[in-house]
Amino acid sequence: MAAGTFFLSLSVLLVLGAPWRAASSQQVPVLLWSSESSLWTSQPSAHGGHVTTDLQLGQYLDAALSNGPRNVLLFLQEKLSIEDFTAFGGVYGNKQDNVFPNLENIMESSPSSLVLPAVDWYAANILPTYLKEKLGVSPLHVDQSTLLELRLNETIPSLLVVRLPYANSAGIVATKDILRANDEVIGQVLSTLKSEGVPYTALLTALRPSWVNKENDFAAVGTFGRQLLATATPTPTYPPVSHNGTGNVPCILFWASNITVFMGREMDLTNLTFRGSEDIAKDSFCNGSSATLVLKYDNENVRxxxxxxxxxxxxxxxxxxTLNSVEVFNGTVNATFLAPQVNAPSIYSYRCEYVSTMAKYGPLLVRNTSETSPSSNWHLTITDFQIQAFNMTSVRFSYASDCAGFFSPGIWMGLITTLLFVFILTYGLHMVMSLKTMDRFDDPKGPSISVPQTE
Known part of the structure; x- marks a missing residue:
């Protein structure tokens, strides 16, 4: 995007926004700018409904990393949606209520800038890992005070990550205050880099969207007819755990809505898995015939x-x-569970509502031996389990082979009920077709029919 077109882009998005806003619950914006000019020759599609995929985002980033500065600054906000810019920015012409003055000034004055309004959430979430592999350096989490102590070099690549919060309150005032404070942080950090004369490329995105489509948010509907729908647990939105093989191509993907381990006490490892360290699966391994996914929780001493x-x-x-086994380690003690039923064609992923050692969930994990150690009482339950280890080209699951059988209890009930009704209908038609007319009828003008009775 050419410099000076940030306001125009957001205005266009307001006009074209209706088609893609319905799906905004799964997308976040990505803003890119650089001190180097002419980094992005191709522009994103401007038609409503276009969603930038991970491959398209990678093309834009490759152009910036190969031709632009090697110092990359990633502003990673907790939550953000394009509606935040249209609601609290200056696109309506009200400069007094604009909470993004620094950001908009940066986007207008930067030699190169690019706005991607709708990017798949998983693509934005793997940005730290992607940039780490491209630059060959580990991300360094910094704030303004830490940045003053750093001495950046043009020839040595660096990846600086600045985490920004979002208002937990639903109030508009609280949201505006947080966004205004974040905008000030962005302005101060970039002023520091500018004063030191360090060339850079910066990105702003979020882990998840902040605005939810109200038409699909049944919990927000106050009518009596939809109150029961409000009790449904929403599906969490975070990217799968991924591990890259040769050529930085993902070779293992894993996702779940809940991971619970019982080792004398119950531990919920969901947040540590998907919202914790980005190197949680760094010890994993994969090739063409085998794969090992290692989830390491250093704080809990669990693997x-x-x-x-x-x-x-x-x-x-x-x-x-085939998932041959699942091993749970707690220090030097371990428990091994076999999973002979967890299998699928290698071109597919495998999905199951529950993969657990608990009998009430239909245990797919079976203990390997009759252990007498403390691990004999360990249990593992994974909800909405999905995994894939072969035939992948991007951070996206292939078609899922589900563990649920085709003839579920509901289908069996429907089939039995249908067969019962068909039997009743067939029997009724058979009875009707078996009726026969009488050979003689009672004539009121003639003698009545007498039926002799025998004793």
Missing amino acids: IVFQMERSWYPVSGRFWF
Whole structure:
């Protein structure tokens, strides 16, 4: 995007926003700018409904990292949506209520700038990992005071991450105050870099969207007919855990809505897995025939290891992958669970509502041996489990092979009820067709029909 077109972009988005706003609950904006000119020759699609994929985002970033400065600054906000700019920015012409004066001035004055209004949330969430691999350096989390102590070099790449909060309160005033404070932080950090004469490329995005489509948010509906829908638990939105193989291509993907381990006490590891350290799966391994996903929780002294294998099955004429075992470690003590039923064609991912050692969930994880150690009382339950370890080209699951059988209890009930009604209808038609007319009828003008009775 050429410099000076930030306001025009947001105005266009307001006009074209209706088609993509309905799906905004799954997308976040990404703003890019640089002190180097002419970094982005191609522009994002301007039609309503366009969503930037991870591959398209990678193309824009590759152009900036190969031709632009090697000092990258990532402003990672907790929540953000394009509606924040249209509601609290200056696109309506009200400069007094604009909470993004520094950001808009930066976007207008930067030699190169780009606005991607709708980016898939998983693509934005893996930005730290993607930039780490491209630059070959680990991300450094900084604030304004820390930045003053750093001495950046033009020839040495660096990846600086600035975390920005978002208002937990639903009030507009609180949201505006937080966004205004974040805008001031952005302005101060960039002023520091400018004063030191350090060339840079900066990005602003978020972990998840801040605005939810009200038409699909049943919990916000106050009518009596939809109150029951408000009790449904919303599906969490965060990217899957991924591990890259050769060529920085993802080779293992894992996602779940809940991970609970019981080791004398119950531990919920969901946030540590998907919203904790970005290197949680760094010890994983994968190749063409086997894969090992290692989830390491240093703070809890816990490791969960998924062992997968890809094999050729002549009967089906295709490759299948199998989850051979799941191992849970707590220090030197471990428990091993076999998962013979967790398998799928290697071109698919595998999904199941529950993968657990608990009998009430239909245990797919079976203890390997009759252990007498403390680990014999350990349990692992993973909700909305989905995993894939082969035949991937991006951070996106392939078609899922679900563990649920085709003939579920509901289907069986429907089939039995239908067969019962068909039987009743058939029997009724048979009875009607079996009726026969009488050979003689009672004539009122003639003698009555007498029926002799025998004793």
